[in-house]
Amino acid sequence: MNRKKSPGSGAGGRNVWTIMKKEFARFFGDKKLVFTTLLLPGLLIYAVYSFMGEGITRQFSPDEENPPVIYGENMPASVQTILDQTSLPWQETQDAEAVKEEIREKTADLLLVFPEDFDRQVEAYQTSEEPAPEIQIFFNSSQSSSQSAYTQIRELLDQYETGLANKFDVNRSQETGEPFDLATKEDTTAQVFSMLLPLLLMVFLFSGCMAVVPESIAGEKERGTIATLLVTPVRRWELAVGKILSLSIIALLSGISSFAGTILSLPKLMGAAADSMSASVYGISEYLLLLGLVLSTVLVLTALMAIISSFAKSVKEAGTAVTPLMIVVMFLAITSMMGGGPAQDVLLYMIPLYNTVQSMVSIFSLQYSMVCVGVAIVSNLICSVLLAYVVTRLFSSEKVMFTR
Amino acid sequence: MEEILRVENLRKTFQLSQKQQKLEHTREKKRVAVDGISFSAYRGEVFGLLGPNGAGKTTTLRILASLIRPDEGDAWVQGCSVCHEPGKVREKIGFLTSELKLEDFFTPNYLFDFFSQLHSVEPQVREQRKKELFHTFGIENFAEVKVANLSTGMKQKVSLVISIVHDPDFIIFDEPTNGLDVLTAKVVTDFLLDLKRRGKSILLSTHIFSLAESICDRVGIIINGKMILCDTLQQVTNGDTLENRFFQLYNAYAQETGGEQV
Ligand SMILES: Nc1ncnc2c1ncn2[C@@H]1O[C@H](COP(=O)(O)OP(=O)(O)OP(=O)(O)O)[C@@H](O)[C@H]1O
Ligand SMILES: [Mg+2]
Numbered sequence: 001m002n003r004k005k006s007p008g009s010g011a012g013g014r015n016v017w018t019i020m021k022k023e024f025a026r027f028f029g030d031k032k033l034v035f036t037t038l039l040l041p042g043l044l045i046y047a048v049y050s051f052m053g054e055g056i057t058r059q060f061s062p063d064e065e066n067p068p069v070i071y072g073e074n075m076p077a078s079v080q081t082i083l084d085q086t087s088l089p090w091q092e093t094q095d096a097e098a099v100k101e102e103i104r105e106k107t108a109d110l111l112l113v114f115p116e117d118f119d120r121q122v123e124a125y126q127t128s129e130e131p132a133p134e135i136q137i138f139f140n141s142s143q144s145s146s147q148s149a150y151t152q153i154r155e156l157l158d159q160y161e162t163g164l165a166n167k168f169d170v171n172r173s174q175e176t177g178e179p180f181d182l183a184t185k186e187d188t189t190a191q192v193f194s195m196l197l198p199l200l201l202m203v204f205l206f207s208g209c210m211a212v213v214p215e216s217i218a219g220e221k222e223r224g225t226i227a228t229l230l231v232t233p234v235r236r237w238e239l240a241v242g243k244i245l246s247l248s249i250i251a252l253l254s255g256i257s258s259f260a261g262t263i264l265s266l267p268k269l270m271g272a273a274a275d276s277m278s279a280s281v282y283g284i285s286e287y288l289l290l291l292g293l294v295l296s297t298v299l300v301l302t303a304l305m306a307i308i309s310s311f312a313k314s315v316k317e318a319g320t321a322v323t324p325l326m327i328v329v330m331f332l333a334i335t336s337m338m339g340g341g342p343a344q345d346v347l348l349y350m351i352p353l354y355n356t357v358q359s360m361v362s363i364f365s366l367q368y369s370m371v372c373v374g375v376a377i378v379s380n381l382i383c384s385v386l387l388a389y390v391v392t393r394l395f396s397s398e399k400v401m402f403t404r
Numbered sequence: 405m406e407e408i409l410r411v412e413n414l415r416k417t418f419q420l421s422q423k424q425q426k427l428e429h430t431r432e433k434k435r436v437a438v439d440g441i442s443f444s445a446y447r448g449e450v451f452g453l454l455g456p457n458g459a460g461k462t463t464t465l466r467i468l469a470s471l472i473r474p475d476e477g478d479a480w481v482q483g484c485s486v487c488h489e490p491g492k493v494r495e496k497i498g499f500l501t502s503e504l505k506l507e508d509f510f511t512p513n514y515l516f517d518f519f520s521q522l523h524s525v526e527p528q529v530r531e532q533r534k535k536e537l538f539h540t541f542g543i544e545n546f547a548e549v550k551v552a553n554l555s556t557g558m559k560q561k562v563s564l565v566i567s568i569v570h571d572p573d574f575i576i577f578d579e580p581t582n583g584l585d586v587l588t589a590k591v592v593t594d595f596l597l598d599l600k601r602r603g604k605s606i607l608l609s610t611h612i613f614s615l616a617e618s619i620c621d622r623v624g625i626i627i628n629g630k631m632i633l634c635d636t637l638q639q640v641t642n643g644d645t646l647e648n649r650f651f652q653l654y655n656a657y658a659q660e661t662g663g664e665q666v
Contacts, residue, residue: 014524015521015522018518018521018522022518025510025514026507026509026510029509030509220507223505223507223508224503224504224505225505225506225507227471227503227504227505228504228505228506228566229522230471231469231470231471231494231499231504231567232494232519232522232523233491233494233495233522233523233524234522235491398471398472398473402466402471402472403421
């Protein structure tokens with residue numbers, strides 16, 4: 001900080017930094033505020049996503065400690081051999097009806113009913129004229145252990161059936177480790193990320209702004225502290241720019257916290273697919289572009305919210321008034337989920353906020369054009385300058401600032 | 405006598421919101437708050453604007469502080485027009501009203517530095533001034549206490565100190581002793597007299613006649629947005645008390661306009 005008055009400092013602009021320092025002191029001096037806006041979102045998102053991911057993984061993997069209770073009637077030797085190769089235990093039963101009752105009561109999971117001479121019938125079965133022997137599987141879909149046992153047995157039997165015909169094999173050498181899925185790590189990550197992250201990032205940035213802008217503008221108006229600033233020689237544009245810049249930076253930090261939480265928990269959320277997913281597929285240039293893009297976006301969002309908050313008489317009113325903006329932003333954000341890849345027309349990248357979403361899709365899917373992203377950033381910056389001018393006008397308007 | 409403030413034919417009309425119409429039981433859409441006010445204040449003097457509630461005192465002072473613009477007329481502070489050079493006017497004046505609040509989160513010390521920076525006060529000068537002012541008002545022990553935790557009187561004193569961080573020549577105070585106990589009020593009035601002794605010019609508004617009598621050199625009496633009388637304190641009182649003179653003037657005005665007498 002240069003404390004000495006530099007020559008020509010009377011020209012203005014110096015107060016922008018003074019205002020910014022005050023906003024930072026206000027925010028970072030309040031430990032509770034820092035915790036709830038900067039740390040908590042990231043931690044919560046990490047915790048929730050990790051928890052969700054673990055839940056999903058558990059649902060699809062067999063429970064080793066509590067094996068399902070499986071009964072078989074007339075279990076043929078061929079199927080016995082198949083079952084013995086798995087970890088699924090089973091017992092023979094003569095009383096199918098009793099077992100069905102147990103399944104209904106959820107004390108048993110599954111009942112397999114075979115015709116008496118199943119193996120012989122299978123062997124004899126040649127043409128499609130006579131009916132094939134039928135296996136009946138009874139289970140209870142409202143019981144997750146029963147449902148998962150059913151899925152597993154069903155799969156085993158399907159495999160066995162396919163094996164019987166054995167006219168040809170598909171991808172048999174997969175078992176010997178030959179890779180058939182030729183998608184690279186980059187492709188998988190890029191596809192998933194470009195679907196999910198633009199939407200999430202927009203939500204995070206918006207809520208970051210929501211956390212600080214109404215409080216700092218409508219709040220200061222409500223408490224009468226902004227009038228105290230307005231009687232000093234500080235210029236209205238210095239006040240507008242100082243506020244927009246500092247609040248944008250805080251909102252950006254909050255957005256980055258949520259983003260980091262997402263990136264770190266994504267492998268867990270994706271469960272099995274996690275091996276082939278990593279945020280490290282993006283290089284430094286992608287991250288820098290993203291940062292530039294996000295910063296320019298936060299400036300637009302902050303300035304828009306500052307305009308809305310200037311009109312509001314209280315923080316509460318500002319919160320309500322911001323809702324339409326939220327709907328617009330969310331609508332723009334879900335255009336990323338509509339598939340078809342990023343917009344191609346450079347002109348579309350001149351539309352503020354929409355250009356952000358499209359640029360993010362293109363960056364995450366690694367199909368970006370420098371020109372388009374560049375146009376997007378510049379267009380957002382120009383837009384925020386215009387909006388800052390509007391905020392300046394509002395700060396100068398006695399109707400807006402001093403109406404009872 | 406050097407003219408430090410000249411006010412010419414100020415006029416200000418407010419649009420009344422529906423909420424305000426209900427609140428004040430009126431069907432009027434407009435309220436003329438200031439109705440053609442003219443007067444001058446002189447260097448080294450204390451000028452008191454006197455008038456009942458709703459007379460237009462605060463509105464007049466806000467126009468002079470360039471917070472709001474008059475519909476008609478103009479005013480000059482040390483030659484600078486409030487309509488055309490509001491930035492220069494803000495540099496020259498110190499302005500204090502009860503509606504200007506300090507942020508609860510900060511300490512007097514921080515706020516003093518912050519507002520000094522906005523007024524481009526040199527750091528060495530700032531520290532010196534802070535020491536003196538904090539001493540005068542007994543703020544030293546509260547310098548690091550957040551505004552939220554200060555008493556009403558202490559808040560008011562801090563607000564006063566903050567409004568003059570740049571040592572302005574012309575100071576505008578709206579109801580400087582409103583809401584203060586007699587002890588704190590005395591600290592404030594003594595300080596105003598001290599400022600006057602140091603050659604500063606002061607414009608204040610009040611409806612407390614005794615305050616006006618004890619410190620004003622010149623008074624202007626406003627009723628219904630109009631300046632009824634403006635002269636030196638001696639000329640206005642003319643041997644009587646200010647309060648009696650005010651009732652005489654008020655009744656004469658009411659008779660003229662068909663209003664209610666007291
Ligand atoms: N922003 C505003 N919008 C609408 N009406 C206003 C506004 N400000 C002031 N008024 C009205 O203008 C009139 C003059 O108000 P002003 O505050 O100037 O009076 P005052 O002399 O300061 O009174 P008091 O002694 O109560 O402070 C009042 O009737 C008030 O209701
Ligand atoms: Mg008033």
